[in-house]
Amino acid sequence: MQRYLLSRFFQSVLVLFGVLVLVFFMVRITGDPARLMMPREASPEDIEEFRHRMGFDRPQIVQFLDFLSGAVVGDFGDSLHYMMPALPLILERLPATVELASVSLAFAVIVAVPLGLIGGFRPGSLWDSLGRAIGLFGQSVPNFWLALVLIIVFAVKLGWFPSFGRDSPKSVVLPAIALGVFSLGRLVRLTRSAVLEIRSEDYIRTAHSKGLSPRVIYVKHVLRNAAISLVSVIGVQFGYMLGGSIYIETIFSWPGLGRLAADSIGVRDFPMVQAIAVFTSVVVVTLNLLTDVAYALIDPRIRYGE
Numbered sequence: 689m690q691r692y693l694l695s696r697f698f699q700s701v702l703v704l705f706g707v708l709v710l711v712f713f714m715v716r717i718t719g720d721p722a723r724l725m726m727p728r729e730a731s732p733e734d735i736e737e738f739r740h741r742m743g744f745d746r747p748q749i750v751q752f753l754d755f756l757s758g759a760v761v762g763d764f765g766d767s768l769h770y771m772m773p774a775l776p777l778i779l780e781r782l783p784a785t786v787e788l789a790s791v792s793l794a795f796a797v798i799v800a801v802p803l804g805l806i807g808g809f810r811p812g813s814l815w816d817s818l819g820r821a822i823g824l825f826g827q828s829v830p831n832f833w834l835a836l837v838l839i840i841v842f843a844v845k846l847g848w849f850p851s852f853g854r855d856s857p858k859s860v861v862l863p864a865i866a867l868g869v870f871s872l873g874r875l876v877r878l879t880r881s882a883v884l885e886i887r888s889e890d891y892i893r894t895a896h897s898k899g900l901s902p903r904v905i906y907v908k909h910v911l912r913n914a915a916i917s918l919v920s921v922i923g924v925q926f927g928y929m930l931g932g933s934i935y936i937e938t939i940f941s942w943p944g945l946g947r948l949a950a951d952s953i954g955v956r957d958f959p960m961v962q963a964i965a966v967f968t969s970v971v972v973v974t975l976n977l978l979t980d981v982a983y984a985l986i987d988p989r990i991r992y993g994e
């Protein structure tokens with residue numbers, strides 16, 4: 689168990705280092721970062737002064753070491769647009785993104801897992817057909833298109849929910865559905881496949897031959913083993929929702945990290961974009977590490993086999 693956790697921890701550290709390298713060179717690989725960040729009408733003198741002020745005229749290895757040392761302590765520099773340190777702005781927007789991702793994941797799990805379980809227990813039934821249709825729909829429909837349809841139907845025509853902002857509990861309903869539908873479709877199909885596979889295992893037939901009731905078999909053996917794959921996917925999906933909500937937050941004017949990233953890109957605030965990319969990567973990698981820990985706690989083969 690300890691070797692497994694240490695291995696995952698060092699892998700996470702390597703991933704974060706790779707992210708820092710990519711984020712640092714993200715701006716520099718396309719050309720002069722000073723010209724990218726300054727307005728097009730800026731004079732050569734203004735660009736040169738900005739290059740010197742930002743330290744872009746120093747050797748790149750020195751710039752990278754400064755960027756790395758600052759990122760380790762949470763110093764990502766100042767936002768060019770908001771004229772203040774980037775990290776406080778990120779922490780200010782983080783609760784809105786966490787709220788949206790949490791509600792989206794809860795919606796996906798509450799709907800997907802029961803449908804997947806019923807489909808696995810009763811393949812070919814009406815509920816199984818409904819679950820497969822929802823799974824196909826969720827993984828086929830672009831979430832930004834679905835967001836626009838939800839706004840037209842439930843906000844404009846029916847007036848049941850607001851179409852933008854974060855003013856009331858009802859404001860999170862439409863963006864949460866739009867963001868969670870893809871994960872819903874994936875979880876339905878995964879749960880159904882896991883249950884169907886587990887039901888054909890030898891130990892399930894042995895449990896039936898011992899005379900155990902179907903309820904005990906499903907709860908103690910089927911559900912527990914199906915949860916192993918679900919835990920890993922749910923953790924990954926939550927990280928995806930935290931880092932991939934930029935379109936949904938922009939469409940619904942949701943004041944989270946995705947909206948902040950979109951606004952920062954629009955005004956060429958690349959220090960803020962870099963800070964958001966690094967911060968989001970740290971959160972996602974941490975979630976994946978916690979998912980690996982939960983996976984090891986659920987599955988004894990991980991604890992004793994690694």
